[in-house]
Amino acid sequence: MTENNELYIRFPSLPVNIAFARSTVAAFAVQIDSFTEAEYNEIRKAVSEAVSNCVQHAYPNAPGFVEISVYIEKSILKIVVEDQGVGIEDIDLAKESEYTTIPGENLGLGFDFMAACMNEIKIDSQMGKGTKITMIKIPEKQDA
Amino acid sequence: MSVQVVKEGTTLIAKIAGDLDMVTGSQLKKEVDQRWDEYEKLNCLVLDLSQVNFTDSTGLGSILGRYKKVKSRDGRMVIVGAKGDVKDDLDIAGILRLCENENKEKGE
Numbered sequence: 042m043t044e045n046n047e048l049y050i051r052f053p054s055l056p057v058n059i060a061f062a063r064s065t066v067a068a069f070a071v072q073i074d075s076f077t078e079a080e081y082n083e084i085r086k087a088v089s090e091a092v093s094n095c096v097q098h099a100y101p102n103a104p105g106f107v108e109i110s111v112y113i114e115k116s117i118l119k120i121v122v123e124d125q126g127v128g129i130e131d132i133d134l135a136k137e138s139e140y141t142t143i144p145g146e147n148l149g150l151g152f153d154f155m156a157a158c159m160n161e162i163k164i165d166s167q168m169g170k171g172t173k174i175t176m177i178k179i180p181e182k183q184d185a
Numbered sequence: 186m187s188v189q190v191v192k193e194g195t196t197l198i199a200k201i202a203g204d205l206d207m208v209t210g211s212q213l214k215k216e217v218d219q220r221w222d223e224y225e226k227l228n229c230l231v232l233d234l235s236q237v238n239f240t241d242s243t244g245l246g247s248i249l250g251r252y253k254k255v256k257s258r259d260g261r262m263v264i265v266g267a268k269g270d271v272k273d274d275l276d277i278a279g280i281l282r283l284c285e286n287e288n289k290e291k292g293e
Contacts, residue, residue: 056208082239082270089241093207097243146214146250148278150242 043073048111053104054096054124063088066111066120073116075180083158084118084178090151090158091122091174097143099126099172118178120159125171132164190216195226199251200233205240205271210247217251221258228260232284235266245278252283 048069052058063085070076070084088109095107105126112119129135141149155162159176166172188209189200199217201209221227230251248264255262262284267275275281 056211059206059208060204079270085239086241089206089243093241093243096207146210146246148242148246148249150245150278154242 043113043116045115046072046113049108051106051108054100054107054126055104056096058107059089059092059096062092062107062109066109069111070113070118070178073113073118073180075116075182076118076178077181080178080180084120087155087158087162087176087178088120088122090155091120091176094151094174095122095124095126095172097147098129099124101127116180116183120176120178121173122176123171123173128168128170129164129166129172130168132166136164188212188216190220192220192224192227196229196231197221197224197227198231198233200236202236203238205234205237205244205247207241207243210244210250213247214250218254221254225258228258230255230260230262231265232262233265234271235268237267237271238269240271240274242278245274245280248275249278249280249283252280 050062050065052062066088067081067085070081092107099105105124108123110121134140136152138153139149141147155176160179161177163175164172187202191198197217197220199213201213203209217230232248232251252262264275264281264284
């Protein structure tokens with residue numbers, strides 16, 4: 042069983058920070074050694090989606106801060122991606138496949154990909170206050 | 186992460202290396218669109234994804250965006266070298282169905 046652990050990072054919502062964020066969380070998750078290679082890739086992808094959402098939507102006027110907290114407890118990974126940005130007006134609509142507020146090159150599949158990569162995702166948001174995405178990943182292969 | 190674009194006759198070849206995310210995706214858009222607009226005789230875009238091991242939905246969006254760009258002048262887009270998760274994601278996003286895919290088996 043992996044020892045309990047946690048991580049907190051905070052960075053501006055700049056596109057260049059997306060790669061760093063996904064790699065950092067995946068690197069931290071390595072200590073849960075029952076995750077497979079494919080599961081680490083899923084972690085990278087889910088974080089990339091969540092942070093990309095912050096970069097594209099949270100702060101329309103100037104970059105703001107993105108905070109990521111990662112918790113390891115009983116070999117379960119919990120990732121929280123938070124911003125203090127504009128918030129999501131209609132969460133159910135936002136979760137709908139292919140819905141996007143920036144049509145053109147946006148597929149609107151961010152939440153779908155997050156949900157496909159994680160066991161659970163939860164979206165909390167308040168207009169004008171910010172958005173918090175909580176994701177849980179449980180290794181398929183549990184240690185004895 | 187890098188995007189290299191080469192023109193060969195009426196074909197534009199874009200080779201992407203590394204992760205295809207928002208940053209690489211906008212590099213791809215910039216490099217391809219500028220040349221596509223400049224050289225009106227271009228009628229085919231080849232996307233070489235053989236060195237891409239990761240993509241997220243923004244990366245996929247930039248691929249779809251290039252498809253739309255190419256289609257707006259009746260051109261064609263060919264995807265080469267897509268493998269593993271990247272190929273699966275292109276499939277899920279419906280992009281493989283739209284483009285010619287050099288990984289397809291003959292007769293499909």
